[in-house]
Amino acid sequence: MIIQLSSTINNFQKDSIVKKVSEFGYKVSEVKTQKGTYLISIGKKEFDIRQLGFLSGIEDIHRVSDDYKLVSGKWKVDRSVVDLGDGVFIGGNSLAIMAGPCSIETEAQVELTINHLKENGVQIMRGGVFKPRSSPYAFRGLGVEGLKMWHKKAREAGIKIISEVMQVSQIADMYDYVDVFQVGARNTQNFNLLDELGKVDKPVMIKRGISGTIEELLYSAEYVFSAGNEKLILCERGIRTYERASRNTMDVNAIPILKEKTHLPVVADPSHGIGIREFVEPIALAALMAGADGIIYETHQKPEEAYSDGQQTLDFNESARLIRKLLKAYELRETAF
């Protein structure tokens, strides 16, 4: 059960509510986010919700039978839209396209990418400065200095930045230079990281775990939300299966299922979802038709020379064509059907 508190509630009123709910045998957690205050009440006994309704300070009460509560689609009438500022949104009535290299490599690369994005009307650039790598001997990214360089150029161009945060100590280092924190597939259940991101007032995009379930992804989002941050985006990026003909198996099913289970925006990453450059386009279009609110993919001026993930990275011509097709398919999905 989620009890939304009125913004004018006083402590005495709140205590009365907590006391009453506890009397029904429910455990109560208070959650304060950027947008409101909630009492999450977990218990098993049935009782008549009207026994609470007369108390002062309550804005609304929602029964939510899911084990995740705040991210559940069962209580929120409107789908959440994440505002990145300057008229850039993820979710709602537009398609969010996020593109850029796997790794931030050089100033020249950043400039070329930004020009490509601006020419094609893309407002959000992806790129890694901290790279999780299986082998300790591989390139691990340019770090915060690379991020600062990138941020400077992106700000000048009016481009928003999404970049992966790998550990708690990086949150503060990155805070001033990113518009969206990305939680990678290896950190979907790094609960300490999620807790800390819940205390931050910046959007967070959580990628599904390498073999994470849809339910686990929702729980991970619940961690961030219940720690205070409502600005959440979920990302399907393919799962690990027995099939070896593709890097991962894009779970296109997850898109309509997530859209029904949660009010949060859902984006798809076809680059990791299939892992094969020539097939990123059809998989991106498939994810879009399945209902995705946005697409995030990898592009580079010379994929063959990329420091990482070159085999799944589009060149700028392929990227421009994909953007054009995405917009047409989005228009069909939203208006012409």
Place this chain on the structure above:
Amino acid sequence: MIIQLSSTINNFQKDSIVKKVSEFGYKVSEVKTQKGTYLISIGKKEFDIRQLGFLSGIEDIHRVSDDYKLVSGKWKVDRSVVDLGDGVFIGGNSLAIMAGPCSIETEAQVELTINHLKENGVQIMRGGVFKPRSSPYAFRGLGVEGLKMWHKKAREAGIKIISEVMQVSQIADMYDYVDVFQVGARNTQNFNLLDELGKVDKPVMIKRGISGTIEELLYSAEYVFSAGNEKLILCERGIRTYERASRNTMDVNAIPILKEKTHLPVVADPSHGIGIREFVEPIALAALMAGADGIIYETHQKPEEAYSDGQQTLDFNESARLIRKLLKAYELRETAF
């Protein structure tokens, strides 16, 4: 290596070719299909293909490095189109839509379904008369008598029939009453069944195994082709993974990968691919945008009362809406991009 023989070749010429190829250390299998005769030559030694080219009776020679040969996309310039007669095709320049109930149940049901299909311009009806069921105590289908009843009504209406064949002895029983034999996901590696279907002059659609790889599906098709039947269609229907929020995981990646690896038409089954009625539509559209040549799905006048698979079956309103959207999306994919 595939050696396509000329239609006017004589035995003496053929023997000369086989002898020559054997001298290079290659094992030769002769394959005779409805459309031609091929010598499949398997070996490791490299040799100059021109050493064969001068022999009489050869139409064309193709190097094919894949372990499956005849179904490989590497040797055939044009994609295969399967002709069902009366202007009905799977593959080529049209979208093949196949719809109908999981199980054929009653005459009334067949009539209602045929009417629904005709109203919406669908030319191929699916339905099972032999049902593979996990439990021996479950409904196993109406059998051949049901098929005859269905066939009579379908012929009158000009509708083609696709239906599952479960064992060798059913091939002869069904032959006169189906337009496409379907090999189900539990029989993808029933090699005896595939061998026998290779001797038949009717199209065969092979579904991917419950946890079959893309490569295994291609090998299964190679069985049918090498036994003499070129009229083949492949079907992606979801694979078994750890995820429990859907019945199967629709492997949308398999569609562009198969379209590149083979010249055969590729269709998708969103009903089994996700297994949840309300999400069949977005998954069907996703599969289409990924490149499918056709969509096969389950529909029933009252899904709640279907003998089997009701939870993933569309009613006729939902089906009509899906058909409309599929045609619009297909038009976008083929022309408007």
Place this chain on the structure above:
Amino acid sequence: MIIQLSSTINNFQKDSIVKKVSEFGYKVSEVKTQKGTYLISIGKKEFDIRQLGFLSGIEDIHRVSDDYKLVSGKWKVDRSVVDLGDGVFIGGNSLAIMAGPCSIETEAQVELTINHLKENGVQIMRGGVFKPRSSPYAFRGLGVEGLKMWHKKAREAGIKIISEVMQVSQIADMYDYVDVFQVGARNTQNFNLLDELGKVDKPVMIKRGISGTIEELLYSAEYVFSAGNEKLILCERGIRTYERASRNTMDVNAIPILKEKTHLPVVADPSHGIGIREFVEPIALAALMAGADGIIYETHQKPEEAYSDGQQTLDFNESARLIRKLLKAYELRETAF
């Protein structure tokens, strides 16, 4: 619910029972096996079992909540033991060891293998004469002629034979020459084959499907049992997962779980379970300690020259050492703990 009928029941008595059970809203199937006659009654309504107990002709009544009934461990007090004749058993108070090549290849090979088995006290020889192969161009076995040759030598030596049957038509061909029919991992859900094997009075060993669930394996056994054949053995042989360091993932968990869920004997195949020759021994010992009633593995006089599966086949020295260790470990498990 399983109603075991008395061996002296008459038709009038049986009809009365069926009528009574049907009145409770239950669907009744009669099952006649080598050992008895059962009425399998499936329904949802609760009723007092004593309302049946007074009827004549009933030996025993068992409530079985599992969806599979006859193979369930819930109704049979004693574990089943499969008798191969001449004092050879699978299940019960001995360890069944079954060894031999993947494929029967030559007379010399059969003789060498039989000698090896006799020297080491092994009574059951495995070997394939019909080989399911992914590629149609691979060796598919010696067929029935090979089986007859093998059978002649095995009979002379007092060795029992287990061999795979791939399709219905082979049952009659093989009947006189095998002691146990093996259903392979690609045929676990070939329901027609299972039905027909239920009509045969010879033991059947069913391998778990390539990615079959434990429950599906039990249902497949229910097919054979409910068609009339109680002489059943189940075999765990590894499942398909994402891990690529081994051919399959030996699901050692399945052994104690199956032993609890069913009264049938459970054997393990470590050769396919890991697929790596040097590790067959530890996996065989692991499966034994997990509770297996028997071990089936591949051995060949020269594994490097085997027609198939050489990479997972033991030579005779390795095989002799494994047998010695299995017997010691079995003794520890049964007596010394």
Place this chain on the structure above:
Amino acid sequence: MIIQLSSTINNFQKDSIVKKVSEFGYKVSEVKTQKGTYLISIGKKEFDIRQLGFLSGIEDIHRVSDDYKLVSGKWKVDRSVVDLGDGVFIGGNSLAIMAGPCSIETEAQVELTINHLKENGVQIMRGGVFKPRSSPYAFRGLGVEGLKMWHKKAREAGIKIISEVMQVSQIADMYDYVDVFQVGARNTQNFNLLDELGKVDKPVMIKRGISGTIEELLYSAEYVFSAGNEKLILCERGIRTYERASRNTMDVNAIPILKEKTHLPVVADPSHGIGIREFVEPIALAALMAGADGIIYETHQKPEEAYSDGQQTLDFNESARLIRKLLKAYELRETAF
């Protein structure tokens, strides 16, 4: 290539080696651990190793073709043994048994567990004070205060402690109170955590990821080793598959494979491996026979009342019986075969 440096090497000598190796086109990383200094050299060109051998300051040179180097079994003649002090070891010529509750709950529980372990000769106690939980509303452990309480009692009893560390900041907090840091299955690829644990002089046990490959586990160990800490143990704890009859699928294959690929000790966790209390014993014995150097499992005075994982936790009677059987089976494995 791993170049082990002599303990008396001087900087001038080291620079000469690095220079020489770099000239061959190899990238060199210096690794200093508790036990020695290594130059890890990664490159592709072949050269005669004797061209290095004459240089001063080299103890030994090993070619290692695996991508992980320091943990590879290809260069180290002797298997590693991890010394916990006071005559307690993991690896080598003894079986390491580690037992205790999922979560540390109360002083009484700790005392009862310690008594149970001492009575049965177990020297290492497991228990969690930081609990990774899918849901943010679940019990997350007693934290450092709980660890201190536990540590005090364990020290008095002469019992060693293994406990999970979830994030970098906890390393310093836990350092004085644990004998082995455990990295949980959700953190196997938390590369920052691994890096930091490489700087610590305490043993680290890394659990395989929830769906991690064997190779990824070895890479994760390489992270810790290459950051300076050789005191490493690997743990197989079951993987995520499609099978739902058990919590995880115990990958018993991984044990002999790991034992061959690495010189590090390998232990098994049957509690998580199957997740069903009554089957923990057979799976523990199976893992032992597959070659495990140790077994870690969950036990609690009243499993039904445990704060977490009660369904897979042994009571003390079951635990005592398991220990007795493990020791007998270990004796058989090591001496009587």
